[in-house]
Amino acid sequence: MITLRKSSDRGHAHHGWLDSRHSFSFAEYFDPAHMGFGNLRVINEDRVAAGQGFGTHGHRDMEIVSYVLDGELAHQDSMGNGRAGGASGVIRPGDVQRMSAGTGVLHSEFNHAQDRSTHFLQIWILPRQRGIAPGYEQKHFDPAQRRGRLTPIVSGHGAEGALSMNADAQIEAGLFDGEERATKALDPQRLAYVHVARGEIEVNGQRLGAGDAAMLDGESQLELSQGRGAEVLVFDLAR
Numbered sequence: 001m002i003t004l005r006k007s008s009d010r011g012h013a014h015h016g017w018l019d020s021r022h023s024f025s026f027a028e029y030f031d032p033a034h035m036g037f038g039n040l041r042v043i044n045e046d047r048v049a050a051g052q053g054f055g056t057h058g059h060r061d062m063e064i065v066s067y068v069l070d071g072e073l074a075h076q077d078s079m080g081n082g083r084a085g086g087a088s089g090v091i092r093p094g095d096v097q098r099m100s101a102g103t104g105v106l107h108s109e110f111n112h113a114q115d116r117s118t119h120f121l122q123i124w125i126l127p128r129q130r131g132i133a134p135g136y137e138q139k140h141f142d143p144a145q146r147r148g149r150l151t152p153i154v155s156g157h158g159a160e161g162a163l164s165m166n167a168d169a170q171i172e173a174g175l176f177d178g179e180e181r182a183t184k185a186l187d188p189q190r191l192a193y194v195h196v197a198r199g200e201i202e203v204n205g206q207r208l209g210a211g212d213a214a215m216l217d218g219e220s221q222l223e224l225s226q227g228r229g230a231e232v233l234v235f236d237l238a239r
Contacts, residue, residue, distance in 0.1 A: 169237050
């Protein structure tokens with residue numbers, strides 16, 4: 001079964017400095033029909049105004065992934081990441097950041113640019129094990145690594161080259177245009193979630209645009225085709 005979640009159906013919050021679209025219930029947006037999908041709990045599409053950001057705040061027992069589409073985001077945390085004043089902790093398009101909140105961590109995310117906003121995806125996945133020590137990783141994935149294929153970027157299954165994650169889940173990313181296509185065998189006993197970050201693409205023959213998603217339950221194959229400037233994230237999830 002494939003269920004579509006259109007971009008326009010998502011929750012929306014505008015705080016002046018932050019414009020956010022919520023795929024699942026988050027903060028003041030509550031929809032009992034969309035509390036998550038499997039162990040995927042949050043996908044927020046955030047636009048942070050120039051010179052603004054998220055002040056220091058805390059998390060625990062959550063795997064948090066940030067994926068920048070445009071601009072840059074500077075991360076600092078109570079583990080010491082991002083505090084040296086260098087490039088560490090700053091993520092830009094192509095960079096992926098994973099923070100395991102574990103027993104508890106304080107962090108901030110800031111757009112220091114004075115002339116452009118930052119556009120990124122904030123993703124939360126429920127952990128496999130609670131109470132672990134907090135952890136942090138970031139890595140750059142060149143567009144050529146994602147062009148016309150799905151590349152693991154964060155994995156709780158030990159995928160080569162991907163960031164690690166304390167969750168029974170995996171995230172793959174791909175860029176598709178024209179005749180580029182990808183197929184992926186799915187385990188019907190698990191769940192798959194496709195989020196179109198930008199552009200347009202066909203997901204198992206159904207046309208999706210930027211911000212749209214497809215939830216796959218009991219399917220044995222995923223096919224991505226007919227992309228038009230498409231950037232896609234695919235999630236392999238536990239029920």
